Amino acid sequence: GSGNSRTMMVVNISPVDTSLEESMNALQFATRVRNIQLDTAQQSGGGVVEKNLQDTIRGLKKQLKTLKGAQEKLETECTTLKRDNARMSEQVQTIQTARLQSKAYEGLQKQMIELEEKYDKEQIVRQETEE
Known part of the structure; x- marks a missing residue:
């Protein structure tokens, strides 16, 4: 001391x-x-140095507490973002599946229309040949 x-x-x-x-x-x-007399100078100088060190320690503890709070907030935000990202990935997958199904449905509709037109033409040809 x-x-x-x-x-x-x-x-x-x-x-x-x-x-x-x-x-x-x-x-x-x-x-x-x-x-x-060195004793007095040492005591007064030591007290100032000690006080400065204690102030620095208090400041660093306060800064550490602030940083820990910020870290907790960021970790919570990160967890929320990961959850949101997973949910959005599922939605993208659902949309992609729906698109594929929609394209398949459109293809089937087109085939159905073509078949109906072919059927209608064949019906007309049959009626004409029967007459």
Whole structure:
């Protein structure tokens, strides 16, 4: 969690006289760094980051809920469309069957008319030959 971290700094100094100035600068820098309060910055920064993450999580959960609702709606619509499609396919099949039957009926009617005409002609020829 935030505020539970520790920062450590290692300062390297040299016992050699020629490095005295460098060693003094390093110790002064370490003293200044030691006085910096990281704890407060970490807590306030961590709180902001944590709040932002929680807001993001809430937003994503809300978006997920919305998407699940949309998915359910689309699945229901898909099921309805599949049912409608099956019903329409049956209707198309029925219409195609009716068309075939209608064509067959028309063919039979035409044959019947031709036979009636032939019969009528034969009747006329018979009557003429009988007379």
